[in-house]
Amino acid sequence: MSYTASDAESREQLLAKVQPVDVPRKELVTGGKDFHWVTEKICGIPEGKTPRWWWIMFCVAGFMATFTLFGLTWLVTTGVGVWGLANPINWGWAIVNFVFWIGIGHAGTLISAILCLLRQKWRVSINRAAEAMTIFAVVCAGIFPLFHVGRVWFAWWLFPLPNANWIWPQFRSPLEWDVFAVSTYGTVSVLFWYMGLIPDLGTMRDRAAKAGKLIKSWAYGAFAMGWRQSNRHWSNYEMAYLLLAGLSTPLVLSVHTIVSFDFAASQLPGWHTTIFPPYFVAGAIFSGFGMVLTLMLPVRSVFGLHNLITQYHIDCMCKIILATGSMVGYAYMMEFFIAWYGANPYEGFAFINRALGQYAWSYYIMIGCNVITPHLFWFKKVRENTALVWIICGFVNVGMWFERFVITVTSLANDFLPSSWGYYSPTIIDIFTFFGTFGLFSVLFLLFLRFLPMMPMGEIKAVMKQGDAHGHGTGTQAVPHSTTGGGHH
Numbered sequence: 122m123s124y125t126a127s128d129a130e131s132r133e134q135l136l137a138k139v140q141p142v143d144v145p146r147k148e149l150v151t152g153g154k155d156f157h158w159v160t161e162k163i164c165g166i167p168e169g170k171t172p173r174w175w176w177i178m179f180c181v182a183g184f185m186a187t188f189t190l191f192g193l194t195w196l197v198t199t200g201v202g203v204w205g206l207a208n209p210i211n212w213g214w215a216i217v218n219f220v221f222w223i224g225i226g227h228a229g230t231l232i233s234a235i236l237c238l239l240r241q242k243w244r245v246s247i248n249r250a251a252e253a254m255t256i257f258a259v260v261c262a263g264i265f266p267l268f269h270v271g272r273v274w275f276a277w278w279l280f281p282l283p284n285a286n287w288i289w290p291q292f293r294s295p296l297e298w299d300v301f302a303v304s305t306y307g308t309v310s311v312l313f314w315y316m317g318l319i320p321d322l323g324t325m326r327d328r329a330a331k332a333g334k335l336i337k338s339w340a341y342g343a344f345a346m347g348w349r350q351s352n353r354h355w356s357n358y359e360m361a362y363l364l365l366a367g368l369s370t371p372l373v374l375s376v377h378t379i380v381s382f383d384f385a386a387s388q389l390p391g392w393h394t395t396i397f398p399p400y401f402v403a404g405a406i407f408s409g410f411g412m413v414l415t416l417m418l419p420v421r422s423v424f425g426l427h428n429l430i431t432q433y434h435i436d437c438m439c440k441i442i443l444a445t446g447s448m449v450g451y452a453y454m455m456e457f458f459i460a461w462y463g464a465n466p467y468e469g470f471a472f473i474n475r476a477l478g479q480y481a482w483s484y485y486i487m488i489g490c491n492v493i494t495p496h497l498f499w500f501k502k503v504r505e506n507t508a509l510v511w512i513i514c515g516f517v518n519v520g521m522w523f524e525r526f527v528i529t530v531t532s533l534a535n536d537f538l539p540s541s542w543g544y545y546s547p548t549i550i551d552i553f554t555f556f557g558t559f560g561l562f563s564v565l566f567l568l569f570l571r572f573l574p575m576m577p578m579g580e581i582k583a584v585m586k587q588g589d590a591h592g593h594g595t596g597t598q599a600v601p602h603s604t605t606g607g608g609h610h
Contacts, residue, residue, distance in 0.1 A: 150431075155585075186557050233251065233313060247434060252314040450491065
């Protein structure tokens with residue numbers, strides 16, 4: 122269909138009649154900064170002297186990580202019995218912590234992939250750190266099912282490798298589905314993260330060479346894969362990045378859906394429900410964004426990144442937490458409705474027991490943190506109070522851990538037969554292993570902050586006013602990286 126001169130004239134007449142208002146967009150980089158400032162600010166963090174606070178945090182996090190090492194060493198040398206698992210609760214903290222960390226890992230790929238496809242330009246200041254968070258969270262998540270198998274040195278049996286005896290994994294087991302879902306998600310997340318890093322690694326290489334730091338230049342250059350900032354490189358990069366975004370988007374939705382099948386595919390009251398896949402995905406996004414803000418608000422303050430992570434960015438993330446928190450609250454209500462409407466006495470008992478039984482304390486912690494607390498984000502004054510936002514996000518993370526605990530433990534503790542009911546308590550090895558994963562996660566995140574550019578410089582420059590090649594002045598027009606000079610020094 123082609124437009125004629127009369128169509129254009131009609132359009133002009135229509136526009137003159139309705140007088141559309143040009144709504145100003147929020148600036149994504151404030152303070153009237155230029156390209157040079159962006160490069161110096163982001164590159165200056167890994168290039169500068171290591172701050173004392175970083176060493177203190179790194180030592181503390183490293184010490185915490187040794188708790189996981191101790192817990193796992195004890196488990197391998199003694200047996201899985203050191204975890205507090207016994208009939209009828211054969212799934213405890215291991216599966217709770219696994220689902221918790223996988224949920225934390227959701228926000229990174231969501232911010233990068235789905236918001237990229239939806240052209241939400243505000244994501245560019247936080248996407249790389251969130252992607253790094255995803256990878257580190259998946260590493261922490263993988264520890265629990267890996268060691269849950271008992272003889273961890275035989276974990277490779279989970280993969281369908283050709284063998285002379287034709288012995289294959291049990292493909293009907295939801296835990297086997299986890300192997301494929303999590304490994305695929307982890308692999309694509311690493312590729313997506315690395316792909317975004319390549320242009321900035323090229324910039325870091327050139328700056329290191331200019332400063333005479335040959336080892337750094339060689340190290341960054343090895344991973345930059347010959348990046349030269351040419352138009353051809355940018356063109357290939359943008360196409361590859363878009364394809365990976367398209368590949369990652371269904372993975373964001375599928376991985377936690379499959380994790381939810383661990384529960385939903387069973388016939389246990391409280392688990393056997395079709396609402397689990399969307400409910401788990403919403404919960405994962407909810408907790409993932411909570412962790413992004415928990416990490417990025419201190420980083421913003423410490424490195425003085427207020428011009429790059431603005432109040433608008435915080436507002437957007439708070440609103441996503443509010444929306445997904447409302448979905449999670451709705452899912453809690455629907456679970457009770459389905460239990461009542463299904464008229465299954467075992468299902469009804471499972472939910473009444475959650476609210477009034479021996480684990481009611483954990484249920485009300487979950488409700489308080491996940492249903493009530495996020496609704497404070499309806500108020501603009503709360504969203505503008507950084508300290509309050511950080512505290513609320515902390516509650517979100519605590520609440521989401523308790524959600525997994527409530528789902529896992531309450532259903533197992535009180536199943537069909539009262540004669541087999543029991544009460545679950547974690548052992549010190551359970552606590553050590555989980556506590557240490559926060560140390561491991563922190564160590565990896567601190568190393569990321571110290572050695573790699575935490576924000577994509579090229580993408581940030583593309584959303585600045587100077588990057589608006591067509592002069593729209595909105596600062597949010599997407600323009601090719603090749604025209605913005607992502608590697609301007």
